[in-house]
Amino acid sequence: MKRLLAIILCVLPLGVMASSGHMALDKADVDLTNKASLQRGFKYFVNYCLSCHSAGYARYNRVGRDLGIPDKILLENVIFIRDKKNEQLKPGDLMKVTMSDDYAKDAFGTEPPDLTLVARVRGADWLYTYLRSFYLDPSRPFGVNNTVFPNVGMPHVLWELQGWQALRESHAHGEGEGHGEGAAEAGGHDGPAQLVLVKQGVQSPAEYDQTVRDIVNFLVYLGEPVKLKRQTLGLFVILFLVLFSVLAYFLKKEYWKDVH
Ligand code: HEC
Numbered sequence: 001m002k003r004l005l006a007i008i009l010c011v012l013p014l015g016v017m018a019s020s021g022h023m024a025l026d027k028a029d030v031d032l033t034n035k036a037s038l039q040r041g042f043k044y045f046v047n048y049c050l051s052c053h054s055a056g057y058a059r060y061n062r063v064g065r066d067l068g069i070p071d072k073i074l075l076e077n078v079i080f081i082r083d084k085k086n087e088q089l090k091p092g093d094l095m096k097v098t099m100s101d102d103y104a105k106d107a108f109g110t111e112p113p114d115l116t117l118v119a120r121v122r123g124a125d126w127l128y129t130y131l132r133s134f135y136l137d138p139s140r141p142f143g144v145n146n147t148v149f150p151n152v153g154m155p156h157v158l159w160e161l162q163g164w165q166a167l168r169e170s171h172a173h174g175e176g177e178g179h180g181e182g183a184a185e186a187g188g189h190d191g192p193a194q195l196v197l198v199k200q201g202v203q204s205p206a207e208y209d210q211t212v213r214d215i216v217n218f219l220v221y222l223g224e225p226v227k228l229k230r231q232t233l234g235l236f237v238i239l240f241l242v243l244f245s246v247l248a249y250f251l252k253k254e255y256w257k258d259v260h
Pocket residue numbers: 044045048049050051052053108110111112113115118121122127130131151152153154155157158215
């Protein structure tokens with residue numbers, strides 16, 4: 001019986017590993033203390049994602065406060081969305097898109113999910129890999145597919161920045177064919193191995209990786225805004241405990257002074 005248990009305990013983690021690790025993910029290496037990166041991520045998010053996806057549990061001015069962006073700048077440079085009466089949303093509004101669900105279903109076959117908590121659901125590495133893994137596939141409605149999300153309903157919205165990638169055939173018969181060298185070179189960044197950049201966008205592969213890292217950094221923050229605060233809060237708590245201990249010590253001394 002004990003033996004059986006031991007075997008089960010040994011094998012269990014292997015099963016878990018096998019079921020989760022079907023696709024190698026690249027490391028996002030996000031840094032929540034990097035405010036500039038978070039601000040850039042916010043900018044990209046508003047410009048490239050918020051037209052389809054809501055972040056409906058977050059308010060513009062909460063994000064603005066956390067990232068050091070005043071309401072005036074939010075109104076001038078960040079809030080593009082208008083409500084049903086065609087009035088610009090206010091800093092205190094939720095980051096919701098106005099596209100109706102039916103329209104989205106017609107256009108994309110599925111609704112773009114809310115992204116407020118997506119980093120908690122998918123993880124930073126998945127997001128980082130996903131946004132760098134769109135490739136040309138004429139059989140798909142938008143002409144693109146994705147290696148970590150096969151047959152995805154989302155177009156490659158960052159194509160102007162990244163350019164276009166193609167899925168390369170396996171190395172087995174690629175040797176010595178001569179052509180495709182340029183593509184191999186262009187695709188030599190640290191993306192998933194089988195993807196090659198066939199047409200570069202306005203950013204270099206390294207710049208594009210940084211852009212995606214900024215977006216993912218922002219999404220990680222968005223999923224848990226208090227993470228930014230936690231460290232300073234912890235410091236305050238410790239400081240309070242230290243001060244309180246000192247106070248308690250002197251109080252004790254004061255009380256026991258006359259007892260002897
Ligand atoms: C043109 C509309 C559109 C834009 C713009 C867009 N997306 Fe999407 N996105 C979609 C649709 C539709 C899906 C659903 C795909 C599916 O389920 O097949 C999706 C799915 C996703 C998913 C997968 C969610 C999940 O867990 O299933 C992520 C993550 C995502 N989008 C992130 C982004 C980010 C980040 C941006 C901005 C850089 C962005 N999207 C811009 C339409 C869009």
